[in-house]
Amino acid sequence: MASGFRNSAGVDFDSLFDPYQQGTKPANTGHRTSDGVDLANRYAPIAFGTKAPDVGFRLSSGADVSTLWAAKGTAKYTLPFDGATYTAGETVPAQSQGSASLALRLKIDGTYDIVRSTSHNGSSTLATGTWNTGGGAVSNYQVLATVTDTGGGTGPGTITNDAATWVSLSTQRNVSVALGPYGPSSGSHDAIDTVRVQIRRASDGVVLTDSTCTFNVSVDGSV
Structure with a gap:
């Protein structure tokens, strides 16, 4: 089910950001899907990828929510044995x-x-x-x-x-x-x-x- 949030071009956030898999989630954004779950729980933290273009939804700090998550197709993770x-x-x-x-x-x-x-x-x-x-x-x-x-x-x-x-x-x-x-x-x-x-x-x-x-x-x- 799509997030229901879209950028100015009408593209759903699920097509703009990689899904969450692991890592520390950001603080709640104040933006929630229809089931009441904050978007902070839905996407990959930006530490695992690169930033997407701004989407026009803001945090309480005034920053665009795109500063929180990895752009679609950019998130990369390592397993615990990496570097050992x-x-x-x-x-x-x-x-x-x-x-x-x-x-x-x-x-x-x-x-x-x-x-x-x-x-x-x-x-x-x-x-x-x-x-x-x-x-x-x-x-x-x-x-x-x-x-x-x-x-x-x-x-x-x-x-x-x-x-x-x-x-x-x-x-x-x-x-x-x-x-x-x-x-x-x-x-x-x-x-x-x-x-x-x-x-x-x-x-x-x-x-x-x-x-x-x-x-x-x-x-x-x-x-």
């Missing part, structure tokens, strides 16, 4: 082999986790959160994951990525970087890769979240 670095390290014991990996899993319940695994210390969860920030059916969303070798290690490692092209999130998607197995006296190996994850609405292709983290995986076979 995750590590997995293994030291190869004498007369043995060792491997290590990091994996990001986007699950069909709308959550994600990042898991570290090493051959001698097992697996542990480093981070968890919600990727489905917009709610609704997971089939409404698609993901694209891009793994890039930073050049800071000995190589990119073994990359497994089942979201290397835009694919539906109605199926769990996994992205991992692994090293090994390596034996003793094999030297030191490390992979430092960035993992960029973009999630978009399937219906219109609008990217909703764009998040990048770093995977640092190492295996020390210098024993």
Whole structure:
């Protein structure tokens, strides 16, 4: 249902501003939809996008309400892992082999986790959160994951990525970087890769979240 508020050209606010998904809402505007809900609850805070042209509706301060919200198609969000670095390290014991990996899993319940695994210390969860920030059916969303070798290690490692092209999130998607197995006296190996994850609405292709983290995986076979 449209907001019922229009600019001077007759365009409804729902076509001018991105819908609210997350973040701190502004104070109430004093402008309410027919169900009594203030417009402050309806649109994406401007911190997530850019300003639209003035629409002719004012706040008590005299500022146009367009100063509060992100213009249609400009809101971009990040998931909590954005900017983080995750590590997995293994030291190869004498007369043995060792491997290590990091994996990001986007699950069909709308959550994600990042898991570290090493051959001698097992697996542990480093981070968890919600990727489905917009709610609704997971089939409404698609993901694209891009793994890039930073050049800071000995190589990119073994990359497994089942979201290397835009694919539906109605199926769990996994992205991992692994090293090994390596034996003793094999030297030191490390992979430092960035993992960029973009999630978009399937219906219109609008990217909703764009998040990048770093995977640092190492295996020390210098024993």
